[in-house]
Amino acid sequence: MNIHIATEQDQTEIHRLTANSGVFSQEEVDCVDELWGDYRRDGPERSGYYFIVARGDGAVAGYACYGPRPLTEGVYDLYWLAVDAQFRGQGIGLALIRQVEQDVAAQGGRLIVVETSGTPTYAAARGIYAKAGYLLEATLKDFYHAGDDLVIFTKHM
């Protein structure tokens, strides 16, 4: 498995992986497409969105999107993390998180924030963040919907 900065030829597979994840809504798929568009058009520094991909057997197995949070110094959001169903359970999510952390540290970041959902659908995702050493720092009850909390993980570098 190989993790690298996402380039134009990754676009189709990133889109397909997001759409087929079984986790994201159409609005969320559209959001990833929009951030990808900004990333490709303006570049990561100007857009504020960085994409990295993990490739296994030549296919995109997963990707992450992160970037600096506006109006902060050294705070980075891990906006998106997705692993293709057929590649799950192989540590690819964790490997992507580690690469994000390396990149953020290299850019002088000191804090990574992950906002995710408290529903059972996201239990595996929350497990990966906990395993990666992220602290469940806040829960905002009934945020996305009644019964669907916003869960905020953080990690100080």
Place this chain on the structure above:
Amino acid sequence: MNIHIATEQDQTEIHRLTANSGVFSQEEVDCVDELWGDYRRDGPERSGYYFIVARGDGAVAGYACYGPRPLTEGVYDLYWLAVDAQFRGQGIGLALIRQVEQDVAAQGGRLIVVETSGTPTYAAARGIYAKAGYLLEATLKDFYHAGDDLVIFTKHM
């Protein structure tokens, strides 16, 4: 005192008030200008930013900026709230919050989120949110800087 939707003639005073608030950094002043530009160019629905102003004695005494949070249903962020120094202590901040709540309710919103700072500079702001019935739902330690926490207030409508 009169609260109304912000129009083009409020721009200069909103900028001046933000720049002279004694609270906001240059980057934050620039951010307000940018949101204002989006609001005026694309309108509130397309930009996602709504500005309202409070006028007293003909001058802009304060303003608020709010809007729906992307990828949620019915969650609104109160992005900015500022009251001119010479108009403080008259309940204008609270009146602006009440107007935001009315507007959000009219748009079908069910939750308002306020992200602010935990420093002494923002003590008055935090006091107004507490007085307005907002719940201090989360504190992210050392967020903006070491010793400067992110404080999240919420109010369910």
